[in-house]
Amino acid sequence: MESEKVMESDKVMASHVEHPHDEYPVTSKTLTTDAEENSRLEHQLxxxxAIKAYPMAVFWCLTVSTCVIMEGFDQILMGSLFAYPTFQRKYGTFVGVTASTRSGYQLSAPWQAGLNNGSTVGAFFGTLINGYLVNKFGHRLVLLASLVILSGCIFITFFSPNVVVLLIGQILSGLPWGVFATAAPAYASECLPMSLRIYLTSYTNMCFLLGQLIAAGVLRGLQSRTDEWGFRIPFALQWIWPCFLIPLIYFAPASPWHEVRKGRLDKAEQSLRRLQRQSADIDVKKTLAMIVYTNDLEEQLSVGTSYWDCLKGFELRRTEIACMAFAGQVLSGSNFAYNSSYFYEQIGLPTSTTYSLTLGGLGVAGVATIINWLFITPNFGRRITYLCGMSAMAFVLYLIGILNVWSGTTSVVYTQAVLAILWLFFFDLSVGQLGWSLPAEVGSTRLRQKTICLARNSYYLVNIVAGVLQPYFMNPTAWNLRGYTGFFWGGTATVMVIWAFFRLPETRHRSFEELDMLFARKIPARKFKHTEAGAYDADRKNEAVADSTHV
Structure with missing residues (x-):
């Protein structure tokens, strides 16, 4: 009986694919045949x-991901400004001149925590709202509106007369940043073939890194200024991005997956034609058939489209993996090593050296990202890369903590700084990129945007806690632990290694419909790599559908 229902559903959906409008010619006999043929082609591509066949898809995904540069710029900007003499004098209070506070001024730990978390709190709510907005309006319109809103919010931070107004500006700016961080990987995963998804979803991390690199370079160039323009110019630079991104994104094509979910198959086909090269040997109709087939399969597996559906049945497992993979970026110690300027100052390095090391560290992180694209991603799976990267970062953090026993020695201080840079290398070689890619891959297509939003919000929630703790760990007027902080973050990284070993599946070389079947069949994480999915096998499909209805 179930088999008859599936076959009947395939026939109905096939008729829609072959005749979105009367002027479209029939190109296939059945939906399943076309979808399976296109899936086989994607595996071989x-x-x-894929770049030759989808050049415009690559261009538009690069454009949308560029929005994330702004969040990366802000994340390192605020943390680095705490060690900026002119910023300290404007927003801090006088605590006396010491080796670790050479300007004599210092923001208290509560205000540092508040400013660190201001944009994160805003981004949390922006991300949550984005899950609804994208489902209703699509990525393009939501991104355009967010860029316009951000342009207005920058005025608040730029003209802030005191720390309270600065905090308000940070919170409001975080709303659109939350949209950018979750829309970019979702758009990339829906517009690209399987072999390119890992590169363009992880490119979001590169954009995040580029933003941090630009911020570090700007701060290094302005650190000698003694007036308020030393920290106001970096705020003003954020207006550059909306100026060219708004007109570009206005012309971006809609996600074909979004159009299929809305039942607009003709518009989905138009988007696919804009994303693919016309001369490529790829049948647009068959690509559309695969999208419709996957959407239909998920409907049969009882996959809904609300946030609540992310927590039901086998979707709960997918949501857990996405959330933990993203939160792992914080639990690996990013608040300690990525905001290293303040750490460098507290262990006794001069201001100019501090910003030079930060800039050099981010350059090393960029090199690690490229190494990942060229050597790690083509040859190794997501699971082994995540496990090895997290283990290496835990080891480095423990070393930093151990060396703090001899922190008064100049050679030890510089060794700790080098180890912090080495942590950046391991982070962007592995977890830094996979934290963005895995949520975009592991969620079902009907819940992809909401899964990414929940995953990003798990990152924000953990980051808020870390953002509160980190200033207390480092601030000389609070706990003043300096390098001993490495023991704490090394411990959280170790917990992530244990979780990944037992719970993180291998998603490399898996199409969306194959992942649907593997999760529906409840395949253990360590068996994902070698299990045949059977996405187009009628018996396995019916078995998975039957199991999903009894969850």
Whole structure:
């Protein structure tokens, strides 16, 4: 009986794919045949061939991901400004001149925590709202509105006369940043073939890194200024991005997956034609058939479209993996090592050296990202990369903590700084990129945007806690632990290693419909790599559908 229902559903959906409008010619006999043929082609498509076949898809995904540069710029900007003499004098209070507070002024730990978390709190709510907005209006319109809103919010931070107004500006700016961080990987995963998804979803991390690199370079160039323009110019630079992104994104094509979910198959086909090269040997109708087939499969597996559906049945497991993979970026110690300027100052390095090391560290992180794209991603799976990267970062953090026993020695101080840079290398070689890619891959297509939003919000929630703790760990007027902080973050990284070993599946070389079947069949994480999905096998499909209805 179930088999008859599936076959009947395939026939109905096939008729829609073949005749979105009367002027479209029939190109296939059945939906399943076309979808399976296109899936087979995607598995055979190498990254170089995919770039040639989807050049405009790559361009538009790069454009949308560029929005994330702004959040990366702000994240390192605020943390680095705490060690900025002119910023300290404007917003801090006088605590006396010491080796670790050479300007004589210092923001208290509560205000540092508040400013660190201001944009994160805003981004949390922006991300949550984005899950609804994208489902209703699509990525393009939501991104355009967010860019316009951000342009207005920058005025508040730029003209802030005191720390309270600065905090308000940070919170409001976080709302659109939350949209950018979750829309970019979702858009990339829906517009690109399988072999390119890992590169363009992880490119979001590169944009995050580029924003931090730009911020570090700007701060290094302005640190000698003794007036307020030393920290106001970095705020003003954030107006550059909306100026060219708004007109570009206005012309971006809609996600074909979004159009299929809305039942607009003709518009979905138009988007696919804009994303693919016309001369490529890829049948747009068959690509559309695969999208419709996957959406239909998830409907049969009882996959809904609300946040609540992310927590039901086998979707709960997918949501857990996405959330933990993203939160792992914080639990690996990013608040300690990525905001290292303040750490460098507290262990006794001069201001100019502090910003030079920060800039150099981010350059090393960029090199690690490229190494990942060239050597790690083509040859190794997501699971082994995540496990090895997290283990290496835990080891480095423990070393930093151990060396703090001899923190008064100049050679030890510089060794700790080098280890912090080494942590950046391991982070962007592994977890830094996979934290963005895995949520975009592991969620079902009907819940992808909401899964990414929940995953990003798990990151924000953990980051808020870390953002409160980190100033107390480092501030000389609070706990003043300096390098001993490495023991705490090394411990959280170790917990993530244990979780990944037992819970993180291998998603490399898996299409969305194959992942649907593997999760529906409840395949253990360590068996994902070698299990045949059977996405187009009628018996396995019916078995998975039957299991999903009894969850």
């Amino acid at each position: 190498s990254p170089r061939e």
